[in-house]
Amino acid sequence: MKAKILGSAAGGGFPQWNCGCTNCVEVRRGNARTRARTQDSVAVSGDDGHTWLLVNASPDVLRHVEANAELQPRGARASPIAGVVLTNGDLDHVLGLFSLRESQRLVVYATDRVWRGFMENAMARTFARFDGQITHRRIVIGEKCEIAEAGVAIVPFAAPGKPPVHLPGSPHPEDNIGLRVTHAGRTVTLATALKDVAAARSSLEGSDVIFLDGTFFTSDELVAQKLGTARAEDMAHQPVKTSVAALEGVTFGRKILTHINNSNPILREGSEERAWAEKMGWEIAFDGMEIDA
Ligand SMILES: [Zn+2]
Numbered sequence: 001m002k003a004k005i006l007g008s009a010a011g012g013g014f015p016q017w018n019c020g021c022t023n024c025v026e027v028r029r030g031n032a033r034t035r036a037r038t039q040d041s042v043a044v045s046g047d048d049g050h051t052w053l054l055v056n057a058s059p060d061v062l063r064h065v066e067a068n069a070e071l072q073p074r075g076a077r078a079s080p081i082a083g084v085v086l087t088n089g090d091l092d093h094v095l096g097l098f099s100l101r102e103s104q105r106l107v108v109y110a111t112d113r114v115w116r117g118f119m120e121n122a123m124a125r126t127f128a129r130f131d132g133q134i135t136h137r138r139i140v141i142g143e144k145c146e147i148a149e150a151g152v153a154i155v156p157f158a159a160p161g162k163p164p165v166h167l168p169g170s171p172h173p174e175d176n177i178g179l180r181v182t183h184a185g186r187t188v189t190l191a192t193a194l195k196d197v198a199a200a201r202s203s204l205e206g207s208d209v210i211f212l213d214g215t216f217f218t219s220d221e222l223v224a225q226k227l228g229t230a231r232a233e234d235m236a237h238q239p240v241k242t243s244v245a246a247l248e249g250v251t252f253g254r255k256i257l258t259h260i261n262n263s264n265p266i267l268r269e270g271s272e273e274r275a276w277a278e279k280m281g282w283e284i285a286f287d288g289m290e291i292d293a
């Protein structure tokens with residue numbers, strides 16, 4: 001199975017348009033120890049890169065296609081993108097669907113809750129141009145879903161989080177999920193919005209590759225840098241300092257932190273925080289990173 005990081009930043013990207021934090025200033029100045037990153041998305045393929053399944057449709061999806069030759073059309077209207085799985089309904093994971101709205105059939109795998117949240121807006125009518133323009137395939141926590149078109153199966157697992165900011169209502173178990181992607185006995189696990197690693201431990205164990213929530217390094221990262229008032233946990237992201245420590249001793253083939261917020265010091269090569277994560281065996285994702293699982 002192949003996996004490719006298309007975008008390794010959290011919502012907002014890196015740099016973020018309105019941000020003048022240390023990291024964003026550095027990356028704009030072209031400091032060699034930081035590199036720009038687009039918003040979260042990973043592509044996986046179980047047929048040696050012939051077709052790909054996108055995990056989340058980033059607002060940067062069009063850049064992802066142009067930056068990654070394997071995602072580009074193989075002929076007139078012949079995209080190798082077999083579908084999109086949504087892990088939640090946050091804008092940084094669904095806005096890209098609108099950029100894929102051409103006269104092209106699109107298959108979206110999502111929990112009922114995430115699907116309804118996405119379709120409950122006037123702009124979703126752009127997918128009513130013709131019958132079958134967009135197809136929802138329902139995925140359910142704990143149930144295996146075979147995606148023959150991309151040569152993989154996915155098993156969603158519970159990763160309780162919060163509903164997207166634009167949707168009212170109380171949290172629901174299907175708001176946010178993690179994914180185990182399997183092919184030929186190999187497992188790639190994606191949990192890029194996870195607020196309690198210990199509670200999800202049985203779903204993470206036994207993965208050949210894990211992509212873990214690297215949004216924040218510490219709980220008070222935004223507060224300490226005067227960038228906001230919310231703590232990491234308020235946004236349903238367990239900070240790396242806690243999650244990495246909680247997974248010490250669990251064996252994975254490769255362990256990768258992604259969905260990294262622009263405020264996170266692990267974005268700076270040589271920082272103390274990055275050195276600690278690396279010492280604990282974690283790699284820091286970057287756009288274009290290729291993984292053979
Ligand atoms: Zn996100």
Ligand SMILES: [Zn+2]
Binds near residue numbers: 016019
């Ligand atoms: Zn910033």
